[in-house]
Amino acid sequence: MADDGVNKGRRRFLVAATTVIGAVGAVGVAVPFLSSWQPSARARAAGAPVKADISKLEPGQRMVVEWRGRPVWILDRSAEMIQRTEGLGSDRLADPDSREPQQPGYAQGPLRSIRPEIGVFIGICTHLGCSPLFKPEPNAEGVGVDDWPGGFFCPCHGSRFDLAGRVFRNVPAPLNLEVPPYYFESDAVIVVGVGEDEEAA
Numbered sequence: 001m002a003d004d005g006v007n008k009g010r011r012r013f014l015v016a017a018t019t020v021i022g023a024v025g026a027v028g029v030a031v032p033f034l035s036s037w038q039p040s041a042r043a044r045a046a047g048a049p050v051k052a053d054i055s056k057l058e059p060g061q062r063m064v065v066e067w068r069g070r071p072v073w074i075l076d077r078s079a080e081m082i083q084r085t086e087g088l089g090s091d092r093l094a095d096p097d098s099r100e101p102q103q104p105g106y107a108q109g110p111l112r113s114i115r116p117e118i119g120v121f122i123g124i125c126t127h128l129g130c131s132p133l134f135k136p137e138p139n140a141e142g143v144g145v146d147d148w149p150g151g152f153f154c155p156c157h158g159s160r161f162d163l164a165g166r167v168f169r170n171v172p173a174p175l176n177l178e179v180p181p182y183y184f185e186s187d188a189v190i191v192v193g194v195g196e197d198e199e200a201a
């Protein structure tokens with residue numbers, strides 16, 4: 001058979017090179033397209049929900065996650081902490097029944113939470129926006145009162161909150177700490193930024 005002058009090796013090389021360049025081009029187009037499905041930094045800052053794994057959180061411990069650029073405290077309250085908190089009355093707390101709208105409807109009661117042992121609060125003082133210190137021990141030093149039941153103390157201006165985020169009387173902060181919308185995705189995972197009622201809808 002006569003040689004038709006075609007170099008088959010060169011043809012294979014050109015076909016392979018064209019395929020590789022086409023594949024690279026397809027990936028180059030797909031990556032920005034798929035990235036556009038992810039929430040932007042602006043969307044995350046505007047309130048995209050965040051997940052917190054509380055599986056390693058021990059009673060008496062607190063962890064911090066960030067939502068909307070603010071610290072969110074997740075507190076695992078021991079049985080003794082719950083008892084101390086529920087024992088506080090209106091003689092010491094400015095809003096013991098949480099009448100001001102600082103928490104979702106599903107986080108009512110003296111502990112202001114879905115589950116008694118887990119408290120979730122925005123860690124910003126309702127006076128001037130400082131971040132209070134975690135002082136869970138009774139009669140902790142530096143709080144300014146002798147009968148401290150444990151809670152959060154803002155050293156900036158002396159505001160105090162109990163372990164349910166309720167503000168004490170006669171301090172500068174006017175309101176209880178805010179409880180953000182949240183729900184339990186499982187026993188070990190909390191989703192902050194979406195409420196229990198919204199998740200069920």
